[in-house]
Amino acid sequence: MTDRQQGDTADRLAQLRGGLSAVEQRIAAACAAAGRPRSEVTLVVVTKTYPASDTRLLASLGVREVAENRDQDAAPKAADCADLPLVWHFVGQVQTNKARSVVRYAHHVHSVDRPRLVSALSEAVLREGRAELGCLVQVAFDAGVGAGRAGVAPDQVPALADLIADTPGLRLDGVMTVAPLTGALAGRPAAAFAELAEISTAVRAAHPAATMVSAGMSGDLEQAIAAGATHVRVGTAVLGARSPLG
Template sequence: MTDRKHELAGNLAKVEERIVAACAAAGRKREEVTLIVVTKTYPASDVRILSELGIRHVAENRDQDAAPKAAECTDLPLTWHFVGQLQTNKVRSVLGYADVVQSVDRVRLVGALSKEAVRRERELGCLIQVALDADEGGRGQRGGVGPDGIEELGEIVARAEGLRLDGLMTVAPLTGPYAGREQAAFERLMDLSTALRRSHPAANMVSAGMSADLEEAVAAGATHVRVGTAVLGVRAGLG
């Protein structure tokens, strides 16, 4: 086993232990939580190793990095998630590899995604990104639609040709009433998910929690956690 594969295997084992413990503490089954490894800034060689180690879900947040990497990994049995703020001029490229876009936060983006999905004759999974730090009717610092905009945007996604409304995503906010209160933030997201599922029962995916707060996300009921640093480490020069 190469040094890098040994390192990633060890890190994955530690993350797995954390998820197992968090599920046990929450009275949940381990299979209720899917690990998505955020591979942003890391090379295709790491993605290949992760696949060898059994990872099936990876996430990227910058198309210019993700597109060539995904092209090198087309032979791997992976589901690719796009988790960054997405400009409409990048939609065509992103739909070349992404199976799920977790950062849907505005009507114009829905239109662009739908048009490209139809052109490619495929279905794209979509999560509404929720900004828990948004002003009423506004958007958050990291993108996302405020809680009061979820129902309307969800309806638009659900009706859009080529798109599938899969659920909700959030990033623990750095400002506002939930700053430093990850557990409360993720519980609020679960409440919003429950409300969305009344109209869209199949939209049951809840993506929340990262390396520092995956336990809080699992405790709240998240179905997917997005972990980068705890698996891949901190890249030199990136802090």
């Protein structure tokens, strides 16, 4: 490594350390405001569009949970970082023909939104002979409303949760949402996250181990934590506005 490369790496490490510290402070403050222990909230750093070198630097800073949203980027990055003690979360939409690739590295898939995907993931897990894959039901509060988010409508969550729980190779971990862009809850992330918390309570009544509540990103993690999120997915606030990969 040249002196310039070493300097660039040191600069990037300092940037990531600063971003991570700022986000940790926000999470701690949000937990305190909500009367929750900091230990109840897991930070998942969304490394999508950023190189494996950033993932390695984050790991050196103590990050253990990372997320990706496109298999074509995630698969090679996970392979490059296979020697690191990381937990990989897949948070994007999974095409059924990509299921086998995704299950090779993902520990949790946050974006399960249809029975066909449940079947594809199960088949892939069994074929790969790996341990159970954790799955979250993605809830869309603007389902069917214009250019709404992916996911299932709230009233469809129980059936999909039951299906995941009953499918070989899969483990129902909980529920996930992204603040809606359209519909009655557009621009109201706190209200959406509060509704997600109610859905989570109902899911846990039938499936007590499904305790994960994945909600909140760089701009709304405080509202998510106030509503009971157990996992917040933060990218830009940690990684900054660096030019991403093409």
